[in-house]
Amino acid sequence: xxxxxxxxxxxxxxxxxxxxxxxxxxxxxxxxxxxxxxxxxxxxxxxxxxxxxxxxxxxxxxxxxxxxxxxxxxxxxxxxxxxxxxxxxxxxxxxxxxxxxxxxxxxxxxxxxxxxxxxxxxxxxxxxxxxxxxxxxxxxxxxxxxxxxxxxxxxxxxxxxxxxxxxxxxxxxxxxxxxxxxxxxxxxxxxxxxxxxxxxxxxxxxxxxxxxxxxxxxxxxxxxxxxxxxxxxxxxxxxxxxxxxxxxxxxxxxxxxxxxxxxxxxxxxxxxxxxxxxxxxxxxxxxxxxxxxxxxxxxxxxxxxxxxxxxxxxxxxxxxxxxxxxxxxxxxxxxxxxxxxxxxxxxxxxxxxxxxxxxxxxxxxxxxxxxxxxxxxxx
Amino acid sequence: xxxxxxxxxxxxxxxxxxxxxxxxxxxxxxxxxxxxxxxxxxxxxxxxxxxxxxxxxxxxxxxxxxxxxxxxxxxxxxxxxxxxxxxxxxxxxxxxxxxxxxxxxxxxxxxxxxxxxxxxxxxxxxxxxxxxxxxxxxxxxxxxxxxxxxxxxxxxxxxxxxxxxxxxxxxxxxxxxxxxxxxxxxxxxxxxxxxxxxxxxxxxxxxxxxxxxxxxxxxxxxxxxxxxxxxxxxxxxxxxxxxxxxxxxxxxxxxxxxxxxxxxxxxxxxxxxxxxxxxxxxxxxxxxxxxxxxxxxxxxxxxxxxxxxxxxxxxxxxxxxxxxxxxxxxxxxxxxxxxxxxxxxxxxxxxxxxxxxxxxxxxxxxxxxxxxxxxxxxx
DNA sequence: CTGTTAGCGCCTTCAG
DNA sequence: CTGAAGGCGCTAACAG
Numbered sequence: 001x002x003x004x005x006x007x008x009x010x011x012x013x014x015x016x017x018x019x020x021x022x023x024x025x026x027x028x029x030x031x032x033x034x035x036x037x038x039x040x041x042x043x044x045x046x047x048x049x050x051x052x053x054x055x056x057x058x059x060x061x062x063x064x065x066x067x068x069x070x071x072x073x074x075x076x077x078x079x080x081x082x083x084x085x086x087x088x089x090x091x092x093x094x095x096x097x098x099x100x101x102x103x104x105x106x107x108x109x110x111x112x113x114x115x116x117x118x119x120x121x122x123x124x125x126x127x128x129x130x131x132x133x134x135x136x137x138x139x140x141x142x143x144x145x146x147x148x149x150x151x152x153x154x155x156x157x158x159x160x161x162x163x164x165x166x167x168x169x170x171x172x173x174x175x176x177x178x179x180x181x182x183x184x185x186x187x188x189x190x191x192x193x194x195x196x197x198x199x200x201x202x203x204x205x206x207x208x209x210x211x212x213x214x215x216x217x218x219x220x221x222x223x224x225x226x227x228x229x230x231x232x233x234x235x236x237x238x239x240x241x242x243x244x245x246x247x248x249x250x251x252x253x254x255x256x257x258x259x260x261x262x263x264x265x266x267x268x269x270x271x272x273x274x275x276x277x278x279x280x281x282x283x284x285x286x287x288x289x290x291x292x293x294x295x296x297x298x299x300x301x302x303x304x305x306x307x308x309x310x311x312x313x314x315x316x317x318x319x320x321x322x323x324x325x326x327x328x329x330x331x332x333x334x335x336x337x338x339x340x341x342x343x344x345x346x347x348x349x350x351x352x353x354x355x356x357x358x359x360x361x362x363x364x365x366x367x368x369x370x371x372x373x374x375x376x377x378x379x
Numbered sequence: 380x381x382x383x384x385x386x387x388x389x390x391x392x393x394x395x396x397x398x399x400x401x402x403x404x405x406x407x408x409x410x411x412x413x414x415x416x417x418x419x420x421x422x423x424x425x426x427x428x429x430x431x432x433x434x435x436x437x438x439x440x441x442x443x444x445x446x447x448x449x450x451x452x453x454x455x456x457x458x459x460x461x462x463x464x465x466x467x468x469x470x471x472x473x474x475x476x477x478x479x480x481x482x483x484x485x486x487x488x489x490x491x492x493x494x495x496x497x498x499x500x501x502x503x504x505x506x507x508x509x510x511x512x513x514x515x516x517x518x519x520x521x522x523x524x525x526x527x528x529x530x531x532x533x534x535x536x537x538x539x540x541x542x543x544x545x546x547x548x549x550x551x552x553x554x555x556x557x558x559x560x561x562x563x564x565x566x567x568x569x570x571x572x573x574x575x576x577x578x579x580x581x582x583x584x585x586x587x588x589x590x591x592x593x594x595x596x597x598x599x600x601x602x603x604x605x606x607x608x609x610x611x612x613x614x615x616x617x618x619x620x621x622x623x624x625x626x627x628x629x630x631x632x633x634x635x636x637x638x639x640x641x642x643x644x645x646x647x648x649x650x651x652x653x654x655x656x657x658x659x660x661x662x663x664x665x666x667x668x669x670x671x672x673x674x675x676x677x678x679x680x681x682x683x684x685x686x687x688x689x690x691x692x693x694x695x696x697x698x699x700x701x702x703x704x705x706x707x708x709x710x711x712x713x714x715x716x717x718x719x720x721x722x723x724x725x726x727x728x729x730x731x732x733x734x735x736x737x738x739x740x741x742x743x744x745x746x747x748x749x750x751x752x753x754x755x756x757x758x
Numbered sequence: 759c760t761g762t763t764a765g766c767g768c769c770t771t772c773a774g
Numbered sequence: 775c776t777g778a779a780g781g782c783g784c785t786a787a788c789a790g
Contacts, residue, residue, distance in 0.1 A: 030523075030553040032783055043761050048785060058759060073549050078521045079461040080783035083766050088458060093502070098490065099483045099694075107477045111504045120518065123472070123502040125490045139499065142457045144409075170452050174409040260694060289698045296700075315478075315639060316695035319668045321675075411767055422777050427769060435775060459767035462782050 031072040040068035051076070082144060087175075091339060092122040092140035094133060095151040100258070101286070101314035102331050106151050106181065109335020117343060119146065130160055137167050141174065147342035149179040149335075153229030161186055168192045177342040181334055184228055185357060193345060193356040195338045199229065202327035202362035203236025203281075206309045209325065209364060210279045211244040214372045215307060219270070219277040222256040222263060222287035233283050233311060252277060256287055263290025271298045278373035279307035285317040285326055292320055303371035313365050323367035330360050410451035419447035430455070461523060466554075470718060471501040471519035473512060474530040479637070480665070480693035481710050485530050485560065488714020496722060498525065509539055516546050520553065526721035528558040528714075532608030540565055547571045556721040560713055563607055564736060572724060572735040574717045578608065581706035581741035582615025582660075585688045588704065588743060589658045590623040593751045594686060598649070598656040601635040601642060601666035612662050612690060631656060635666055642669025650677045657752035658686035664696040667703055682750035692744050702746035709739050 037044045042061060049055040050065040057065075068074075082088040091114045095103045111121050122145060124136035133150065140148045148171060154160060165186045168178040172191035179193045186192055210218050220237050223230030234253075241248050256266040263286070271294060280295075282288035288310035292302060300306050302322055310317060313328035341356045416423045421440060428434040429444040436444075447453075461467040470493045474482045490500050501524055503515035512529065519527045527550060533539060544565045547557040551570035558572045565571055589597050599616050602609030613632075620627050635645040642665070650673060659674075661667035667689035671681060679685050681701055689696060692707035720735045 033785095034783080044783090045762085045785070046760060049760090052785085056759060061760085073552070075517070075520050075549070075553070077462070077523065077783055079458040079467060079523060080766090081785085082458040083456070083462055083768090083782095084784050084786090085766075098477065098486045099480075101478075101480075104478045104483050107502075108504070111477065111502060115504065120522070121502040122469075123486075123490060123500040125487070125494065138454070141454050143499070144456065144458060170454070173452070174454070260697060289695075293697075316668075316698055318639060318672075319695055319698040321700050412769095413767080423767090424769075424778085425776060428776090431769085437775060440776085456767055459782090460769085462766095462784090463768050463770090464782075 030077070031074045032077070033074075036065065036068045036072055036074050039072060040065045087146050088120075088144045089118060090120045090122050090143060090145045091342070092124065092137075092143065092145035092148045093151070094124045094126055094136045094140070094148065096126055096128040098123075098125060101316060102312050102329070103151060105314070105331035106335045109332035109337075110149060110339055111335075112332075113336040113339035117339070119339075119343075130155065134163055134167065137164075137171075137178075141167070141171060141176070144174075145176060147177045147179055147339065149181055149338050149342065150183065151181045152183065153227045154183055155226045156184065156228050156231075165190045177345050179338045179342045181338045182229065193338070193341045195334050195341065195356075195358045195360070197329050197334060197360045198362045199232035199329075200236040200239070202311065202329070202364070203233040204240045205236075205362070205364045206311070206325070206327050207237045207240035207281055208244070209366070209370060210281065210307060210309060211240060211246065213279075213307065213370055215279040216246050216373075217249075217252065217277040217279070219280045220253045220283070221267065221270075221280050221291055222254075222258065222283035224255050230283055237281060256290070258284050258286060260286055260290040260293075263287040264294050265290075267291040267294035268298070271295070271300075275300075277306070279370070280309070282308065282310045285310040285312045285314050285324060288324055288326070289316065289320060292324075303369050305374055307370040307373070309370060320369075322369045325367045325369045326365050327362050328365050329362050334360060409456070410453045411456070412453075415444065415447045415451055415453050418451060419444045466525050467499075467523045468497060469499045469501050469522060469524045470721070471503065471516075471522065471524035471527045472530070473503045473505055473515045473519070473527065475505055475507040477502075477504060480695060481691050481708070482530060484693070484710035485714045488711035488716075489528060489718055490714075491711075492715040492718035496718070498718075498722075509534065513542055513546070516543075516550075516557075520546070520550060520555070523553075524555060526556045526558055526718065528560055528717050528721065529562065530560045531562065532606045533562055534605045535563065535607050535610075544569045556724050558717045558721045560717045561608065572717070572720045574713050574720065574735075574737045574739070576708050576713060576739045577741045578611035578708075579615040579618070581690065581708070581743070582612040583619045584615075584741075584743045585690070585704070585706050586616045586619035586660055587623070588745070588749060589660065589686060589688060590619060590625065592658075592686065592749055594658040595625050595752075596628075596631060596656040596658070598659045599632045599662070600646065600649075600659050600670055601633075601637065601662035603634050609662055616660060635669070637663050637665060639665055639669040639672075642666040643673050644669075646670040646673035647677070650674070650679075654679075656685070658749070659688070661687065661689045664689040664691045664693050664703060664705055667705070668695065668699055671699055671703075682748050684753055686749040686752070688749060699748075701748045704746045704748045705744050706741050707744050708741050713739060 033044045033047050036047045047065050049057050050062050093107060093110055098104060114121050122140060122143060126133035126136055137148055168190050171178045177193060181195045185194045225231050225234055238248055254266060254270050256263045280291055282291050288308055292308060295302055295306055302308050310324050310326040313326045317324045317326055337358055412423045412426050416426045426444050428436050429441050472486060472489055477483060493500050501519060501522060505512035505515055516527055547569050550557045556572060560574045564573045604610050604613055617627055633645055633649050635642045659670055661670050667687055671687060674681055674685055681687050689703045689705035692705045696703045696705055716737055
């Protein structure tokens with residue numbers, strides 16, 4: 001037993017137990033206020049007051065109680081506390097996959113701000129499945145989370161909107177708040193806080209970079225337009241083309257999952273089919289990583305033969321050679337903002353939910369993966 | 380109100396409220412069993428039974444109750460449930476930083492297994508600060524988590540061991556379980572489950588690769604020996620040197636934080652000081668990424684002039700050129716194992732804690748970053 | 759200063 | 775089949 005500081009004459013071990021009802025000692029389970037009260041020879045509320053420290057208690061009593069507290073290794077029961085009064089002090093976090101760099105940054109921002117405000121984080125992973133997502137939100141509601149933050153794009157169909165709106169209303173009525181992060185709002189009158197970034201604008205900006213460098217055949221690579229994130233980036237791409245008077249060609253749009261492996265495969269296929277583009281706009285840095293590998297293996301120089309841009313500006317983007325030109329998204333900031341807005345909102349007593357809607361800026365990070373297209377036609 | 384399925388004649392809106400005590404309707408806050416009971420004109424336990432469905436209830440009553448449940452949008456209160464009986468059904472997760480790839484994989488494995496078993500995950504970030512870590516574990520204890528899983532290495536001093544051991548005992552007594560993941564045990568008799576990987580063995584194996592390729596001057600790069608993870612990898616390095624009869628030189632050990640930026644800087648400094656090594660063992664893939672950048676910028680070919688190996692085998696390692704030879708660590712597996720062990724352990728009623736201790740294997744992933752040293756002396 | 763009373767929302771006896 | 779009673783652990787009012 002080397003774990004007892006030498007000051008205490010009484011060890012942490014078994015102690016004389018003179019309460020018939022087995023009030024203390026090594027009972028299985030955590031010690032309760034009652035146990036502590038028995039041992040200190042006081043009533044339960046007194047112990048509570050000593051702990052809270054917001055009420056006068058005689059010094060001698062206080063000491064006895066504190067001793068008992070220590071000896072019994074008392075830890076308050078959060079559930080009882082939550083039940084009694086104020087919520088549980090938790091913020092819930094629903095995302096597709098912790099392993100995604102962007103999600104991880106989001107999560108970090110949220111965790112940081114939440115713990116700064118004394119809140120705990122509940123984590124749920126949906127795997128990108130809308131049903132599991134909805135189910136997760138439901139669970140979070142049971143938990144009495146003060147805010148439920150849902151992160152990342154979604155396949156935005158009618159069913160999703162309807163169900164999520166219902167949830168938003170339930171949450172609101174229960175005094176909680178739904179926050180949609182990196183995802184569009186649900187429509188008028190739905191009590192939800194939305195924290196977005198200028199997704200379309202960023203896409204417009206990078207695409208413009210490529211166009212300004214002289215590229216006319218830009219492959220839009222990765223994602224799937226049914227997904228809101230992809231759709232917005234796609235929209236920015238199209239708007240840029242329009243502004244430069246470049247006709248849109250749907251053969252220059254290639255789907256790919258948001259991971260290196262699939263991106264690599266899809267790009268290899270596309271290259272085998274036709275090398276009819278001089279640059280690639282990868283919808284994600286990770287997708288860019290996969291694409292880059294395929295391009296390089298096909299003997300193409302980047303940016304000499306083909307220029308490449310990504311989106312997200314996550315740390316691994318700096319591992320690529322050439323260094324990837326991409327769009328910076330303030331993921332951590334968004335996470336912090338989401339928590340701040342959600343928690344501050346709860347202060348309002350107003351029924352007329354002041355729909356918070358924030359749009360954070362994005363910007364292009366210029367690095368080394370863009371150059372003018374090569375003189376000849378098809379790379 | 381397009382959110383009401385056409386079947387129901389009654390909308391979700393305000394409903395005739397004929398209970399003087401304001402039992403239902405749009406009260407702020409979630410509806411309780413009592414509210415539902417009032418509205419359905421039955422008693423509270425009846426509603427409870429309808430929900431549980433494990434007890435005979437008249438069909439007509441059941442229908443009325445179900446209707447009320449729906450109309451009031453009833454959601455059970457987890458805290459009340461937790462207070463009443465069985466735990467809260469949560470597994471807690473304490474780690475340094477969600478943004479680390481390895482941690483993210485850990486977290487993913489844990490989340491996966493936990494939700495497979497119907498548990499929720501509580502997330503706490505310590506930032507690598509031992510005090511915050513301990514504090515986090517304490518919080519998790521208040522929450523009544525069924526298991527508290529602490530991930531990643533630590534600075535292993537006497538104070539840490541003492542305090543963590545105390546916590547392990549408290550947790551154990553409260554019927555919960557502490558799991559140390561990727562971190563050494565606390566000593567005999569401490570009720571803790573440990574899930575480790577063969578850290579030292581992996582380090583031995585990669586170092587041996589370098590030695591077998593002919594390298595004699597291997598720079599050990601990154602981390603800090605005070606930290607258990609670094610220390611174990613360092614130990615593997617030394618053992619390999621010994622086995623090959625190569626004397627250890629402390630000038631070949633360079634500290635660096637586990638991130639790209641610091642690794643880059645430190646490597647640049649080291650190169651400026653002396654190019655007296657033919658290969659580098661980066662303690663982490665991310666550190667390898669930073670080192671690679673510095674090496675390349677200094678005009679050194681990898682692996683032509685300098686060979687490089689990493690550790691962890693996280694996805695971004697495949698972004699590096701040349702492809703990084705590294706050590707694979709089954710992070711996700713460890714996460715799943717941690718949850719499984721912790722939760723299964725709780726089945727035991729035995730006081731004599733069956734100290735679970737698992738050691739998972741690691742293996743070298745051979746890629747393109749190792750070659751024999753160049754003929755001349757100093758690169 | 760301290761103890762008694764009451765009740766948060768739920769569920770499990772035990773009586774009808 | 776259903777209702778009444780009691781208690782999980784805690785704290786906020788009220789007495790003393």
